[in-house]
Amino acid sequence: MSFVTHEVSNQVPELLPLDFWLADPVLREAVARYAPTAKLDVLQSYGKLCGGELSEAGFLANRYKPVLRTHDRFGHRIDQVEFHPAYHQLMRAAVEHGVHSHAWISPEPGGHVVRAALSYLHHQAEAGTSCPLTMTFAGIPVLRAGGAAVAPFLERAVSLKYEGEDRPALEKTGITLGMGMTEKQGGSDVRANSTRAESIGEGWYELTGHKWFFSAPMCDAFLVLAQAEAGLTCFLLPRWRPNGARNAIRIQRLKDKLGNWANASSEVEFAAATAYRLGDEGRGVGTILEMVSLTRLDCMLGSAAEMRRALVEAIHHSRHRRAFGHVLGDHSLMRSVLADLALESEAHTQLAMRVAAAVDAAPRDAGQAALARVATAIGKYWICKRAPVTVNEAQECLGGAGYVEESILPRLFRESPLNSIWEGCGNIQCLDVLRALTREAGVVEALQNELAAAAGEHPAFDLHCRALGQQLDEAKRDPEQAQASARRLTEHLALGLQASLMLRLADRDSADAFCRTRLGGEGGRSFGVLPNGLSRERMIDSALPDFA
Template sequence: MPGTTPAVRSVPAGVTHEVTNQAPPLTGHNPAEDAVLTEGIRREGAAWHLDALHRFGQLVGSKEARVWAEQANRFEPELRTHDRYGHRVDEVDFHPAYHSLMTATVGAGAAGSAWADGREGAHVARAGTFMLATMMEQGHMCPVSMTYAVIPALRRAPELAKVYEPLLTSRTYDPGLRTPTEKRGLLAGMGMTEKQGGTDVRANTTTAAEQADGTWRLRGHKWFTSAPMNDLFLVLAQAPGGLSCFLVPRVLPDGSRNTFRIQRLKDKLGNRSNASSEPEFDDTVAWLVGDEGRGVRTIIDMVTMTRLDCVLGSAGHIREALAQAAHHTRHRSVFGAKLIDQPLMRNVLADLALESEAATTLGLRLAGAADRAQRGDASEKAFLRLATAVGKYWVCKRQPAFVAEALECLGGNGYDEASGMPRLYREAPLNGIWEGSGNVNALDLLRALAREPESLEAFRAEAEAAAGGDARLDAAWRELQGELVLSEDAQIRARRVVERAALVLQGSLLVRHAPAAVADAFCGARLAGDGGFAFGTLAAGADFGAILERLPA
């Protein structure tokens, strides 16, 4: 009746706070139980490592590791320039979670240990471990990568390598500034860029003066030197004979502190767990590595390996984002069905899965080439020269868009810090910038074409190994060969060329090694133009079921 107060239905206390239809945290899984990853490791010659990889994967997928990752990024490194008495100390303090991450990752062999392992496939084994560690947390991988990469450059100074290499290849994480030879394990870094030049390292103004005892003294300021708490650094400086490479220890052999004044830590978009700094050298003791005036050629050995790690790190990061998206959609229901069973979401996930499989397969192929090149395979060394630039450009370039799409699969939950996806998103642009931005790697491709024709021949052999396997791949390779001819507008076309080279290379690998459904969908979407700009635009004829069977986690 009008004016009558309607009856109010009684609701049990607390029922509005009952939580349903939410995905549980992705913990307790083993990311090493991944067909794409394990098949690649077997194919590239490191099947013997799979048991150890599985053991490490159990840690990577644990709740404990997730907490370490969260804490290491929430409680960021802090710079202490002086002690309580006013003495200059230039130390960086880290949360215990960071040290837990480093202990686990170095102990698993992701740093320099592959150089001391004589088994075939040692660098592939290390690559698989590196990718898993990246899935665990990204920031702590910077010092891990630089420690791995320093070895080939350091070997240009055999007497220095004899002293330091056994400690750089150790599986023991031993933090703290002490006399290097008294530690159980060492970490390395590098100081290349300066504020006036950045990538143009020949514009460096840091100077080096030789001393009567054979050491050198450096004076200058570096603009972006990550992991300043590491034990040793390769540094570029201007010697009388030109730009040269030097080894700078934080602590000198007699136990005294070398001058390494950390002016500040960078306030970065992501990578918050990793300290990046601006060190100043003032009468800093250093040892020459390689020939005077040949600093770029010396340190490029280190840069090449860190670029490989950028590919591996991005592939691992992409794999983690895909795992999070797959996990959420397996548990979340919308409109009466699981998200992963919804046709449009299946298209999105399948497209992401293609991208991830292509990135992982390419990364492990590069690791295999690195392993074989170290054992004297000239063709693999030539392939690595060109393919590293191609892979570094493309896989790292795809990472931000990939992570954004994976985050969107979680909806608003993915935008919440508690999901971990915002941290992945902030990390995503990093590898595309570090160790040479997109333009640098595109130009590196042009240099390889101009100066090292054997690298193109090795690339050609790799592309044509899949000849006849897919007509769309064959057509794309024919078109690309015309683009690989240098011309006056080569720089203008460079990004297009390196992109097509990456897609052809990935297509060749997938046609040869992936299930037919994966290779067919990839060639259609990436090489024949059957896909759109955004993820989730695969043609209706794609075998979504077969592709989604290879989702991680």
Template sequence: MGVGRGFETHEVGNQPPPLSPYDAYATDLPLREALRANGGAWAEDRVAKLGPLVGGEMMELGRLANENPPKLQTFDRYGHRIDQVEFHPAYHRLMQNAVAHGVVNFGWKHANTPGAHVARAALMYLHNQADQGTSCPLTMSYACIPSLQQAPTLASSWLPRVLSDAYDAAHAPAWEKTGNTIGMGMTEKQGGSDVRSNATRATALGDGLYELVGHKWFFSAPMCDAFLVLAQAEAGLSCFLLPRFAPDGTRNGIRLQRLKDKLGDRSNASSEVEFDHALAWRVGDEGRGIATILQMVALTRQDCLIGSASLMRQALVQALHHARHRLAFGRRLVEQPLMRNVLADLALESEAATALALRVARAIDAGPRDARAAAFARLATALGKYWVCKRAPGFVNEAQECLGGAGYVEESGLPRLYRQAPLNSIWEGSGNIQCLDVLRVLQREPECAREYFAELEAVRGADDRLDAEAIRLRACLQADPANAEAQARALTERLVLALQAATLWRHGEAHVAAAFCRARLARESGLAYGTLPVDSPIPILLERALQ
């Protein structure tokens, strides 16, 4: 080998350039349209500021935080029990960015302005594309507000810190910090989703303070400053605010047993804990714990929907970027008919998921001011949480396949998305729980069904296939309920597909809405992605997907 030639054996070619840095908001037309259509246009400048961060610095921070997962420190070097979790600096930087940009507080700080929670949904949608683990404490801190408001004295003390623009990672009593985060502990070993079987006991000490003895099988984000938990009090299952430090400033009786070794969500700590006479304040009335904490769960379920839609978006972005630059058999991948069909089908699915996520956010935003919007939100949240979260794993896998073997390699980022994708369909109530909730709402709250069909009626005449499906769905709801539970998934799927179609017609692009009705309602496409009819508006879908 000649001098200076080293060990070079080939030139690297036919590889896409790095995607990052890019602007995750400016390149996302479906998100921009959905934000404007659902009343968030006034906050667009605020949302847009997060786009370059997400597509730049935060992508690298997300990689670092997931490659360096949290570590449990049960004891210090001297043998003192400390029950702390150590995080990589990238995790804290991600949290700092998110809190400063309003992922937690924007909707509440501007609650009197319609569309505030829509804008906040867009912020969460963007953040989650860079890192998903931090979305857990961010979601719970955002969603705890309605539950904490059931205890006005606690709310007056805690909410200013929870809604702060500052993220404070110090291991110190919450009241000594500039900002607080809130976690959650509901499920126990013997019950899972059946929280009424919880065995943790709460003994009243007076003045709203209780002592908790028991455990939690999933205790989300144990580094938070306080947690909303369920425990059995004298009057039944009740909700409590459990601080990491006791009211006197000493370490509370929360014993971290281990961190969960999870499939995905690696940057976040999820734990098992025992409560050793831990002190907590009651939130809401005794015996009303489920009703109290469900106000939080309704919002965390919304974020499951938003999170899965954003995972799909990021997987689509990666697939499109690769296909636009990679050559195979003399043409770019994006120019090849079969690959174009796959990518367009993914784009169609992603756009429908994004549109539905922000439509649900608009209903939740308007709910406190409008009983009809609140009724729609109760049904639509369960529909969207079930379906979009269920679609995400297969979607991400199809995006991986667009990259071939490169999509199976960690450096592409897609394996992390793939491991993350199943989480939202399990967290905050698995698929069956959502479908049973749909049945419960339809059977017990007729106003929810009325508002659902009003949403379809608003676009009647736009598409014969959607109109026909609306008629069939009305008939389904009037059928004999004997087999309703066994058919709950089938019904939920049909309801949400019709709702996605109506949302696209009402606020989207007509060619996209028509393609969705044809592919998903009329079933003119197959079960796999990439089976759209050949005369579908594939160029439009691809152009809209990544600008």
């Protein structure tokens, strides 16, 4: 007797392996534009890895979450976090390809652009490991200003060697950096921090207090803030003391998070932990500010990457699944949704890579430095804010299959709110935008120049820019009202910057559709509301060539 009741049919073939670099025309064009002299071999090889074995490792690293071991079996305090081997596989590949350090070791202009592309590719394979990679990347310029005492840490932080074992940093050839700013009583208000720092001589201090969010606690050293005699100060806190003993960093517990499962986030206490001062006492926020700015860049890159990966899954599904007598992607309404998702993804990738290019040019160009300063906060707010709704729409394209853990879509959806929260929630970013616009020289001019590059290209864009000018004038006249309206202003600035980029860099249909739907009022509150007369098929195929 046979118990087979059906045959498996109308199922979508496996997407992976997919070369994430080759399959992404928008990313490749952005790198060619902003880093024309860069060697692409590292991106070509990493795109294949990310769309192959690293994506497979990402599933394992999230299925088997990190585990905290506070003590060994003999009762000794060890404060170790154990990871699945897939986590170390992901970290090793990323470090060897310079995801954390390419911007600092690349000799030619464009290093930040290539590193941004590497981070974008890696995030599509696994987002949790992006946390220690980002913090290492962003912490390096802070260490560069730290002098001879921290030079050995700097040398190892830019290394292309990954060593995940728990032993003193200076016994390793490569290390990773973490960060600890947030405390229970203050959250984003770091000036309310209560951790105390007592000098023990020659730049070394002992820290006593706590951190409420202490990400990637198995990193080799951490940038932390604590109150010294002259005020809030930045310190480098190694996991092991200079004498080779374990430092007094006590991991209380790991956070039970909505997503970001492969990465360990923790609560810790310091019991006279040894740390080295970076910068002057009382200048902690100013010292760590560059690190914060760079981690915000990676927040927008990560959110853009999540939307990209969700889009790829949706397009691939629609090309193979049949429904109501046709291939899903042949239904005109589904084409409208996919084309709109492609439009959204491209605009976010364009803005994220443009900010990376401004960061790259900032040391040589004051105008680009000013643009990077304000566009980082604008992009951090808007790109990260759009990730959850975009990923969810892509889930709908797969139906029930997009809600099942065998797909990557549930993991992407759990991940999607994180970047809007990490490194300052939406209100923090909008207040930062206001601060830059009203207090920092050259910022308004830099924005105006960037917008003016597409002047006259589309009537909806020109109207939007005129309205933006009025909003900026109002913000200067009435600071209290400007704060109440800061989200509207930041959103409009983000859409203006994206439209300017789309008009200059995207194909005509995509640029026209973006301006008409995002600026001109012809779109809807959900995806798939596009004006007639657009080549939706071309917009979809431009996002993911049919060979994929």
